[in-house]
Amino acid sequence: MVFGCIFIPDFSVQAVIRQEKDLCGQPVAVLQGAPPLTKVVAGNKVAKDLGVEVGMTKLQAECCGQIEWRWRSLLQEASAQAALFDCAYTVSPRIEQVRNANEADFFDCVLLDLSGCDKLFGSPQKIANHLKKMAAEVGLEPNIAIAGNPQVAVSAARGFSGITRIHSGSEAAYIGGLPLSSLALPLELRETLGRWGIHTCAEFAALPQIAVIERIGQEGRRWQQLCRGGDPTPLIPREPRAQFEECMDLDFPIDLLDPLLFVLNRLLDQVCIRLRMQVLATTELKVTLTLESENLSRKEPLLHIRNLRLPVPVSESKSLLKLLQLDLQGHPPSSPVIAVRVSAIPTRPRTRQLGLFLPMSPEPEVLEITLARIQSVVGEGRVGSPALLDSHRPCAFRQDHFVLADPCLNNYSTDRSPKTALRIFRPPLPATVQLQNEHPRSISFENRQNLILAFAGPSRTSGEWWSEAPWGRDEWDVLVPVARPEAQLENSFRDRPAKEEHTALYRIYRDLHSNHWFVEGIHD
Amino acid sequence: MRRVFTAASFLNSPEFARGLDGFRHRVPAQLQSTGISELDALLAGGVPRGALVELCGSVSSGRTGICFSLLAAATKRQEACAYVDVSDSLDPLSLASIGVDLTRLLWIRCGFPGSSNVCKQNQLSFSSKSGQIMMGNTARKPNRTQTWTHPRDQIRGIESALPSSMRHTKDLKIETKGNKTPPVVLSFPKSSGTPSITSRGSNALGKRNAAFSSKPWKRLEQALKATDLLLHSGGWGVVILDLGSIPWTDTCRIELSTWFRFRRTIENTPTVLVLLVEESCAKSCSSLVLHCQRKNENWSRLNSQDQSSGIATLDGFQIEGKILSSRTGLQPMDSARWMTNTLWIDSF
Numbered sequence: 001m002v003f004g005c006i007f008i009p010d011f012s013v014q015a016v017i018r019q020e021k022d023l024c025g026q027p028v029a030v031l032q033g034a035p036p037l038t039k040v041v042a043g044n045k046v047a048k049d050l051g052v053e054v055g056m057t058k059l060q061a062e063c064c065g066q067i068e069w070r071w072r073s074l075l076q077e078a079s080a081q082a083a084l085f086d087c088a089y090t091v092s093p094r095i096e097q098v099r100n101a102n103e104a105d106f107f108d109c110v111l112l113d114l115s116g117c118d119k120l121f122g123s124p125q126k127i128a129n130h131l132k133k134m135a136a137e138v139g140l141e142p143n144i145a146i147a148g149n150p151q152v153a154v155s156a157a158r159g160f161s162g163i164t165r166i167h168s169g170s171e172a173a174y175i176g177g178l179p180l181s182s183l184a185l186p187l188e189l190r191e192t193l194g195r196w197g198i199h200t201c202a203e204f205a206a207l208p209q210i211a212v213i214e215r216i217g218q219e220g221r222r223w224q225q226l227c228r229g230g231d232p233t234p235l236i237p238r239e240p241r242a243q244f245e246e247c248m249d250l251d252f253p254i255d256l257l258d259p260l261l262f263v264l265n266r267l268l269d270q271v272c273i274r275l276r277m278q279v280l281a282t283t284e285l286k287v288t289l290t291l292e293s294e295n296l297s298r299k300e301p302l303l304h305i306r307n308l309r310l311p312v313p314v315s316e317s318k319s320l321l322k323l324l325q326l327d328l329q330g331h332p333p334s335s336p337v338i339a340v341r342v343s344a345i346p347t348r349p350r351t352r353q354l355g356l357f358l359p360m361s362p363e364p365e366v367l368e369i370t371l372a373r374i375q376s377v378v379g380e381g382r383v384g385s386p387a388l389l390d391s392h393r394p395c396a397f398r399q400d401h402f403v404l405a406d407p408c409l410n411n412y413s414t415d416r417s418p419k420t421a422l423r424i425f426r427p428p429l430p431a432t433v434q435l436q437n438e439h440p441r442s443i444s445f446e447n448r449q450n451l452i453l454a455f456a457g458p459s460r461t462s463g464e465w466w467s468e469a470p471w472g473r474d475e476w477d478v479l480v481p482v483a484r485p486e487a488q489l490e491n492s493f494r495d496r497p498a499k500e501e502h503t504a505l506y507r508i509y510r511d512l513h514s515n516h517w518f519v520e521g522i523h524d
Numbered sequence: 525m526r527r528v529f530t531a532a533s534f535l536n537s538p539e540f541a542r543g544l545d546g547f548r549h550r551v552p553a554q555l556q557s558t559g560i561s562e563l564d565a566l567l568a569g570g571v572p573r574g575a576l577v578e579l580c581g582s583v584s585s586g587r588t589g590i591c592f593s594l595l596a597a598a599t600k601r602q603e604a605c606a607y608v609d610v611s612d613s614l615d616p617l618s619l620a621s622i623g624v625d626l627t628r629l630l631w632i633r634c635g636f637p638g639s640s641n642v643c644k645q646n647q648l649s650f651s652s653k654s655g656q657i658m659m660g661n662t663a664r665k666p667n668r669t670q671t672w673t674h675p676r677d678q679i680r681g682i683e684s685a686l687p688s689s690m691r692h693t694k695d696l697k698i699e700t701k702g703n704k705t706p707p708v709v710l711s712f713p714k715s716s717g718t719p720s721i722t723s724r725g726s727n728a729l730g731k732r733n734a735a736f737s738s739k740p741w742k743r744l745e746q747a748l749k750a751t752d753l754l755l756h757s758g759g760w761g762v763v764i765l766d767l768g769s770i771p772w773t774d775t776c777r778i779e780l781s782t783w784f785r786f787r788r789t790i791e792n793t794p795t796v797l798v799l800l801v802e803e804s805c806a807k808s809c810s811s812l813v814l815h816c817q818r819k820n821e822n823w824s825r826l827n828s829q830d831q832s833s834g835i836a837t838l839d840g841f842q843i844e845g846k847i848l849s850s851r852t853g854l855q856p857m858d859s860a861r862w863m864t865n866t867l868w869i870d871s872f
Binding site (some may be wrong): 395404 | 559560579582583584585586587588589590591592593601602603604611612613614615616617618619620622625626627628629631632633634635660681746749750753754756757758759760761769794821823831836837838840841843846862863864865867869
């Protein structure tokens with residue numbers, strides 16, 4: 001059996017740097033604790049070379065030189081852990097997260113069972129290169145070790161930088177040179193061994209086993225066995241949680257859209273990369289913006305949450321960013337933003353079979369962005385496909401979100417005689433109608449009064465008499481003369497007479513409840 | 525032996541002849557049936573694809589019915605269609621009765637202030653903790669010397685170019701900010717800024733945004749911008765820009781470059797862009813201009829001798845369609861007539 005281990009050194013620092021790639025190569029230290037007890041909890045190699053040590057106060061560390069300070073963010077570390085898990089999942093489904101020796105809820109190491117993976121990815125060296133590449137895509141710089149023993153792989157990854165391949169039988173030789181700090185020894189045991197003058201794994205492995213058991217117990221025997229390259233502890237795989245979430249705490253509040261989009265772009269990139277790693281897409285994106293609150297006594301954070309629901313699964317960050325931009329332009333938050341969280345609900349990606357004779361239709365991703373842009377121009381609720389309601393009430397319709405329908409056999413027949421259409425006035429125009437022998441004689445609306453040349457009706461319709469909003473009307477179709485502007489007549493084509501009579505067919509109705517007249521529309 | 529390239533050799537080359545053959549034997553434009561057999565016969569098959577078609581005529585001339593028939597034919601072929609409704613006058617019941625598949629039709633209703641205007645108001649009302657007005661990052665001001673504007677924005681501010689007699693000066697608020705594109709400042713919209721809504725007479729059923737409706741240019745701006753976005757996204761079978769309720773005096777002031785840009789966008793695509801107008805305004809940009817006129821109404825009366833009996837129904841009217849100009853080889857002034865029925869005739 002072959003096992004691999006991915007270890008992220010200085011995990012807290014890397015969790016910060018993966019979201020701020022500008023900090024790569026610079027000395028970075030992570031602080032934790034409220035002042036004046038603020039202490040350094042982690043620092044990268046460059047910072048340690050300058051003299052920064054874990055446990056220093058900020059004041060002490062500031063004397064070491066120009067250091068980039070960041071506050072520790074548990075949310076960012078959780079996102080980094082999830083990203084690390086996703087990287088490992090691209091190679092093997094049997095994965096175990098290994099806790100940090102010092103913190104119980106801290107996973108900076110992932111153990112993989114690589115049995116059978118050589119058929120897909122090749123030799124262990126190729127697998128290690130692939131894992132390193134995947135980790136780099138999510139912004140992490142790992143140490144990778146491959147061995148025949150899980151704990152040996154973990155120890156080697158913690159102790160050696162880069163990629164380490166330990167062949168079967170040489171575990172003791174590799175592990176022997178490592179200091180005891182590379183093992184996840186409890187602090188008390190490490191101090192005890194330190195007092196005995198034992199500092200390396202080889203020295204610990206050379207101690208007589210019975211003496212170790214007598215003084216330390218079975219736990220000591222297990223650690224000694226590990227230092228000798230053998231440990232029967234099996235890998236306990238964990239089911240991956242389908243949680244794709246990235247977050248970032250901002251150093252200063254953002255009140256402009258452009259810098260906020262810059263932050264969102266980074267987070268969306270990471271989310272989409274992790275989705276693609278597991279061959280997934282998303283149809284629902286949730287963006288939570290933590291806002292700066294002016295009320296200092298407020299305990300709960302002020303949040304601005306936006307949900308984006310997409311008709312088709314998407315895994316491209318560009319499309320999602322554009323949709324978010326249009327959404328935030330229409331629904332801006334009420335205060336500057338101090339933290340951003342992006343989470344995606346995973347789903348299977350869209351599969352479709354292309355064909356030569358498919359009907360023409362817009363691309364779904366492009367269509368969604370176009371609809372969002374048009375909506376920002378004309379307003380919300382004004383863009384969509386009409387749908388008739390199951391009601392006889394006039395103008396009973398709703399507007400649904402436009403979704404491309406799948407090609408299907410339809411029963412629509414166009415062997416119909418040509419029909420007239422009605423152009424509706426929204427809302428209906430109030431009118432005054434003069435009656436003669438209960439027939440409309442003249443009508444006035446919009447500051448115009450016209451004689452009615454011909455009419456048809458009335459047609460009575462009514463409904464919902466049982467409800468609180470019954471309706472009823474008497475409808476007429478009337479022929480009314482229409483005046484054309486002089487400019488239009490002058491520019492008419494030569495073969496048409498300059499002054500020709502124009503009439504229009506209106507649909508008018510009298511509301512039975514209010515007894516008012518309205519002009520509903522024009523037949524055209 | 526080195527071949528010397530000369531103009532004469534190029535003219536005699538097979539490559540040039542191949543191109544010339546392509547010019548001589550131009551591929552005929554694909555046609556989209558209108559769904560009306562008489563009109564299809566007049567147009568030798570239908571309206572040309574990848575072209576701008578104008579349907580002009582006065583009110584009640586039947587042009588909207590022709591548009592709906594065109595949509596029905598396109599949606600029957602399961603093509604996605606779009607209707608840019610400048611005056612918000614589309615009747616979904618008419619669409620359904622003519623046979624349009626409503627699920628394949630995108631309806632864009634113009635005539636609302638929209639979110640972009642709300643956001644612009646928010647820029648001025650956002651304030652920081654100290655109470656100072658924050659207008660954005662002053663270090664990133666746009667270049668003041670830039671004079672080029674995107675064609676999509678050329679329609680903006682056109683109301684200021686109109687003579688005063690054409691404007692409603694009381695309701696008009698012109699923002700002469702030139703070419704500035706200030707950054708969007710995030711802030712919550714305050715409860716102000718919506719234009720005052722006045723009701724028409726004693727209409728208690730609904731209120732129209734009178735300030736907005738009295739400014740057709742705002743609706744036109746929205747409609748042209750939406751049409752531009754639709755055409756650029758591509759994939760549409762028929763796109764209809766309904767300017768039928770906009771007076772001819774306003775539509776003729778739309779810059780010709782707008783129609784030219786639309787035509788170029790849909791060239792070599794299967795999309796048909798139909799303009800529904802009172803009078804032709806796209807001039808040479810349109811490949812087909814069809815004029816519609818209502819000829820006779822069909823009133824069915826119990827007593828045909830007595831027109832004042834009132835017991836009657838409007839069963840339809842006759843429409844005459846006349847070709848005013850065509851780039852597809854059709855003869856101008858050719859016409860055709862057909863009868864239309866109202867919605868309740870031949871109901872399904």
